[in-house]
């Protein structure tokens with residue numbers, strides 16, 4: 227009697243453990259797109275996670291999130307010119323400032339030659 231009860235408890239706990247294991251494996255597979263997006267340091271990893279979380283259950287949403295996570299981010303293009311299309315001086319050089327009104331390079335004196343030509 228006692229041994230059969232123990233066996234029942236044991237088999238139930240095994241079933242419970244395997245159910246928990248199945249749940250963990252399913253959740254891990256469900257969030258693979260989010261993991262891939264995070265590991266690839268995608269700029270929109272948050273959006274991928276949102277699609278994964280809210281639409282992943284539709285399978286199509288999961289595939290969209292997965293494909294999105296696997297694409298490469300477009301490279302960041304740094305435009306080295308001011309408002310007028312003039313090339314900007316190297317970034318970080320001391321004393322480089324641009325006029326907040328017209329975008330012209332002001333030089334070390336901090337006076338815009340375009341807006342205040344009399345002073346420059």
Ligand SMILES: [Zn+2]
Nearest residue numbers: 325328338341
């Ligand atoms: Zn100016």
